[in-house]
Amino acid sequence: MKGKIAIHARSGGFSDRWIEYCQQKNIPYKTVDCHSSNIIEELADCSFLMWNWSQTYAEDMLIARGLIKAVESMGIRVFPNSETCWHFDDKVTQKYLMEALGVPMVTSYVFLDRTTALEWAGMTKYPKVFKLRGGAGSSNVFLVNDINKAERLINKAFSTGFPPVSRWNALSERWWQFKRDKTFISFFNISRGIFRALIKNPTLERLPVQRNYAYFQDFVPDNDSDIRVIAIGKRAFGIKRMVREGDFRASGSGKILYDPELIPEACIRMTFDLAKKTRSQSLVLDFIFSDGSPLVVEMSYAFASHGYLSCPGYWRNDMTWVEGSFHPEDFMVDDLIVSSVERS
Incomplete structure (x- = not known):
């Protein structure tokens, strides 16, 4: 090289x-x-x-x-x-991209003015899911059960807006993790969360307030989990994430199943196909199911790699299985070097 x-x-x-x-x-x-x-x-x-x-x-x-x-x-x-x-960390842009490519996805709605959004809220069926265009780990995601909550969120979206990372939501996440894990580390993280809720994080404070748009998705019932598939080059691996108790969200739950038999082949093929169409070096797709058919919820290029070290192997793009542990980051380095050789 x-x-x-x-x-x-x-x-x-x-x-x-x-x-x-x-x-x-x-x-x-x-x-x-x-x-x-x-x-x-x-x-x-x-x-x-x-x-x-x-x-x-x-x-x-x-x-x-x-x-x-x-x-x-x-x-x-x-x-x-x-x-x-x-399109990274921009669910609005991702909506348009997936619609343009005909990707089966959860029906999504974008509004750029308050009046149109409120009119829609008065006519639509509930529940719906409200999201900000950015955020990870189920942050900035709210279940909307009725028009009253929808109107409150819309009015806030077109006035004061939302911080991209809510300090109080982050504290709530730490409390949930403590109830799940019941470990000293998770207990210690609650105290850190309280400190961060009271003392502003200068890094996060520099992020712009999210306002002047509203983004909703249909709520798809009867999903006790989601499927995440990641394609890096000609390899893909996946996990099944169980939803939190008393919640509808799987992202950020920490309840992960690594059995490859739990990953539907349709999800793997859809991820490879979309990665090819978008010419993505790394593509992360989250799926839920409606009447047995997979629907994409959102997409990304990045992920917390430590959560995938327990994957027992990966699929090649011809759907053959490669057994053994791996570091996803190694694939990124290898592919970048190979792409340069192929280009020369």
């Missing part, structure tokens, strides 16, 4: 394993700061850039898409590339 891999290092993300894998395989790399004004100069001796940019960093959200496009114009191969991440 020609040139180094530039890695934006951030503890807790993909970059931890990217660096470890490069060291194990003697792949030349260097760490860079994609927030630096001199980032283009820093990439002068590099053929690749890998940056696990995140919705929880305002700096990332501000510059990532534009910077990646600029770096690609230099002939540098990027993970994630523009085709992979242009």
Whole structure:
């Protein structure tokens, strides 16, 4: 391979394993700061850039898409590339993309003015699910059982708006995790959650308030779980996530089943197919079911990789099974290098 891999290092993300894998395989790399004004100069001796940019960093959200496009114009191969991440953390954009490609999905509604949204709320059938366009782990997701709650959410959406990350919702999540796990660590996290609820996090405070739109999805009943399938190149792996007790959400529940027999073949094939159509290096799809048919809820390029280390193997895109543990981040590095060789 020609040139180094530039890695934006951030503890807790993909970059931890990217660096470890490069060291194990003697792949030349260097760490860079994609927030630096001199980032283009820093990439002068590099053929690749890998940056696990995140919705929880305002700096990332501000510059990532534009910077990646600029770096690609230099002939540098990027993970994630523009085709992979242009719709990241934007459920509204994802709705339009999936509708355009004819992807079976949960019916979704977008409103850009209060009057139209309120008129719809007065005519639609309930329950519905209200979401913000961004967020992960079931944050900013609310079950709407009647017109009164719908109107409250709509009026707030077109006035004061919603913080992209609610400190009090985050505390509630920690309390739920303690009830689930009943461990010292989960108890300790409650105290951290109280501190963060009372003391504003400057990183999160820089994220813009979400307002002047309303996004709803149909509520699809009788789902005690969802299916998540991730395709990276010509490989896919999946998990089944059980919903929380007394709730309808599976994302963020921590109740994960890794048996590959629980992953419907239709979900795997749909993920491979959409990844091919969108030319995505990494595609995450969440599915629920209506009358036995899978429907996509939302999509992403990123995921918390530690949650998949217990996967017993993965499928190739010809649906053959490869047994054995793996690090998803390794696939990302390998594919980026191979894509450069194939291109040359």
